[in-house]
Amino acid sequence: MNNVVKDxxxxxxxxxxxxxxxxxxxGYLFILPWIIGVCIFTLWPIIQAFYYSFCEAVFRGNSxxxxxxxxxxxxxxxxxxxxxxxxIREYLLEIVVQVPFSLTFALLISMILNQNIKLRGMWxxxxxxxxxxxxxxxxxxxxxxxxxxxxxxSDNIGSAxxxxxxxxxxxxxxxxxxxxxxxxxxxxxxxxxxxxxxxxLNKQIYEAAAIDGAxxxxxxxxxxxxxxxxxxxxxxxxMIVTLSNSSLIQEAASSEATSTMSIAQYIATQYxxxxxxxxxxxxxxxxxxxxxxxxxIGLYALIFVPKKPRVKKxxx
Amino acid sequence: MWPFLIVLVVLVLAAxxxxxxxxxxxxxxxxxxxxxxxxxxxxxxxxxxxDGLVYKLFIYIFLVIVSFIFLYPMIYMLLTSLKxxxxxxxxxxxxxxxxxxxxxxVEAFKQLGYLKALYKSIIxxxxxxxxxxxxxxxxxxxxxxFNFPLKKLWFAIMIITYIVPTALIxxxxxxxxAKLKLLGSILTYILPSSLGQGLCFALYFMILYSxxxxxxxxxxxxxxxxGANNLQIFFRIALPLVIPSIITVxxxxxxxxxxxxxxxxxxxxxVKAGQDAPRWITLPIAxxxxxxxxxxxxxxxIILYQGVKMAAVFLSILPLLVxxxxxxxxxxxxxEKSGIAxx
Numbered sequence: 001m002n003n004v005v006k007d008x009x010x011x012x013x014x015x016x017x018x019x020x021x022x023x024x025x026x027g028y029l030f031i032l033p034w035i036i037g038v039c040i041f042t043l044w045p046i047i048q049a050f051y052y053s054f055c056e057a058v059f060r061g062n063s064x065x066x067x068x069x070x071x072x073x074x075x076x077x078x079x080x081x082x083x084x085x086x087x088i089r090e091y092l093l094e095i096v097v098q099v100p101f102s103l104t105f106a107l108l109i110s111m112i113l114n115q116n117i118k119l120r121g122m123w124x125x126x127x128x129x130x131x132x133x134x135x136x137x138x139x140x141x142x143x144x145x146x147x148x149x150x151x152x153x154s155d156n157i158g159s160a161x162x163x164x165x166x167x168x169x170x171x172x173x174x175x176x177x178x179x180x181x182x183x184x185x186x187x188x189x190x191x192x193x194x195x196x197x198x199x200x201l202n203k204q205i206y207e208a209a210a211i212d213g214a215x216x217x218x219x220x221x222x223x224x225x226x227x228x229x230x231x232x233x234x235x236x237x238x239m240i241v242t243l244s245n246s247s248l249i250q251e252a253a254s255s256e257a258t259s260t261m262s263i264a265q266y267i268a269t270q271y272x273x274x275x276x277x278x279x280x281x282x283x284x285x286x287x288x289x290x291x292x293x294x295x296x297i298g299l300y301a302l303i304f305v306p307k308k309p310r311v312k313k314x315x316x
Numbered sequence: 317m318w319p320f321l322i323v324l325v326v327l328v329l330a331a332x333x334x335x336x337x338x339x340x341x342x343x344x345x346x347x348x349x350x351x352x353x354x355x356x357x358x359x360x361x362x363x364x365x366x367d368g369l370v371y372k373l374f375i376y377i378f379l380v381i382v383s384f385i386f387l388y389p390m391i392y393m394l395l396t397s398l399k400x401x402x403x404x405x406x407x408x409x410x411x412x413x414x415x416x417x418x419x420x421x422v423e424a425f426k427q428l429g430y431l432k433a434l435y436k437s438i439i440x441x442x443x444x445x446x447x448x449x450x451x452x453x454x455x456x457x458x459x460x461x462f463n464f465p466l467k468k469l470w471f472a473i474m475i476i477t478y479i480v481p482t483a484l485i486x487x488x489x490x491x492x493x494a495k496l497k498l499l500g501s502i503l504t505y506i507l508p509s510s511l512g513q514g515l516c517f518a519l520y521f522m523i524l525y526s527x528x529x530x531x532x533x534x535x536x537x538x539x540x541x542x543g544a545n546n547l548q549i550f551f552r553i554a555l556p557l558v559i560p561s562i563i564t565v566x567x568x569x570x571x572x573x574x575x576x577x578x579x580x581x582x583x584x585x586x587v588k589a590g591q592d593a594p595r596w597i598t599l600p601i602a603x604x605x606x607x608x609x610x611x612x613x614x615x616x617x618i619i620l621y622q623g624v625k626m627a628a629v630f631l632s633i634l635p636l637l638v639x640x641x642x643x644x645x646x647x648x649x650x651x652e653k654s655g656i657a658x659x
Contacts, residue, residue: 027467030458041507041508042480049488109382115375125644126383127386132639132647138603141629142629237478268483293481
């Protein structure tokens with residue numbers, strides 16, 4: 001950096017251009033460690049995984065032996081593999097129910113806490129507590145004791161309700177309630193993010209709407225929800241990523257259906273255990289998994305990316 | 317059951333008030349008592365509904381029920397950990413222990429190798445956290461204060477690093493570490509985090525980025541006029557102003573590294589060549605190992621050792637709980653004030 005400073009002192013003439021380039025350089029210097037890291041530890045692995053997903057690759061000693069086989073891995077994953085498609089289906093069913101549910105819940109709680117509520121700090125501390133202690137062994141321990149489920153199916157009224165409605169929705173409800181506590185446990189951070197968003201809303205807008213005759217219900221749909229859209233998106237991304245990366249939630253799901261494994265664990269066993277199909281297949285599954293997550297996030301982005309306000313011309 | 321009863325009583329009262337003529341006359345021993353309907357209605361429903369008694373009652377009962385759902389597993393864990401074996405063997409015994417039995421904790425303390433695992437846990441969580449914070453500040457400041465070509469692209473890549481599932485990223489990383497014979501060494505944690513690829517780095521980046529972004533530029537400009545260079549401005553002006561956010565990031569990173577048993581069991585819980593046991597057994601790993609060792613015993617043993625197991629779970633999160641209750645201001649307000657999603 002000293003060099004740059006000297007340069008600008010000796011040649012004062014092209015000052016503007018120099019200044020700009022200096023800004024470029026210092027910006028890049030600040031983020032340089034991260035750029036190196038992201039290239040080595042994230043981008044390169046993705047490219048590599050993408051390449052190996054088209055290969056039959058196995059560890060031989062400490063190096064990887066790969067032969068290019070085009071789409072064999074993908075074909076195997078969907079046609080021959082018995083576990084993976086069921087896992088993906090279970091995962092999708094779960095996450096499609098859980099994300100909207102947890103977001104609605106977090107928004108509801110944060111709206112309640114945003115009011116004039118006594119002991120506001122205490123409620124916040126309670127709702128955020130699980131986010132601190134949630135970890136693999138702890139949750140799996142609590143789950144094996146059955147202290148994290150509110151079972152509908154075992155309950156008389158619950159099973160009656162489930163049997164009345166169509167099977168598909170019945171299944172969705174069972175999924176939701178089986179892991180209700182677990183899903184709620186992950187809502188600590190979304191609640192805080194929503195709270196931060198709500199506190200920034202201008203109270204005068206609500207007053208103006210009320211004067212114009214809007215009910216609370218209307219002002220929620222017309223004011224609160226649209227202005228929270230960017231927060232909803234951030235929380236949706238957070239929930240999707242967290243739920244996809246934590247093996248716990250799916251572990252519980254797949255235990256009834258296939259085996260006691262999450263997708264992440266299934267991928268890991270492909271290359272760490274002797275019975276797996278090897279490194280290339282693991283990469284292939286990882287790529288498919290990434291694609292599904294991206295699609296899901298894209299869906300939320302389509303709905304909740306804040307639209308640029310259109311300027312209406314000509315009155316009214 | 318009682319919350320539902322209260323709700324029911326209040327609802328019935330409200331219905332009576334709405335559907336009866338004004339004023340209501342109630343005959344008591346002392347003679348008829350006149351109740352002004354309008355006044356009662358105002359107390360029950362309020363001027364605005366949201367400040368009425370009915371609404372408030374509903375809200376508080378809802379909050380209590382939800383907090384119970386949130387706390388139930390913890391309560392269950394604590395109560396079970398204090399149960400003597402007699403209670404555990406008797407399936408008819410309720411949630412409450414018949415007598416407080418602290419031997420479970422002594423046993424769990426021994427089984428986990430607590431002090432050693434605690435020490436290892438602290439190191440494994442602390443070192444990468446420090447790197448996370450240092451690199452996080454540098455990167456966030458770079459993005460928040462300077463314009464440079466391809467900035468948007470790098471920003472998008474930052475978000476992608478958050479989205480990509482760890483299951484995918486860890487495949488090639490695992491292969492490298494195996495190749496470099498790093499498996500089972502703490503370098504598998506330090507290397508990525510020292511280059512800004514630690515656990516949840518993008519999240520910490522966003523917190524710090526939005527904090528830096530909100531600092532007034534004028535402060536830094538005046539320092540520049542006084543002759544300070546970029547590094548001096550960063551260290552002397554910008555950093556001191558974001559200390560609350562730095563503490564938030566520090567705490568979160570620490571907690572998440574502490575809890576991250578999956579990465580640990582993949583990279584750390586491995587016997588390195590020339591050693592007879594894994595060197596870095598953290599508390600979650602010790603807990604997992606203990607759980608697995610119990611699984612090998614019979615069904616009956618598992619039930620009898622539930623108390624010890626729950627005590628072990630509690631011991632393994634105890635440092636986090638203490639940490640949280642002492643510093644909860646930074647956890648909660650840090651996220652709330654950082655405006656992670658704003659703008």
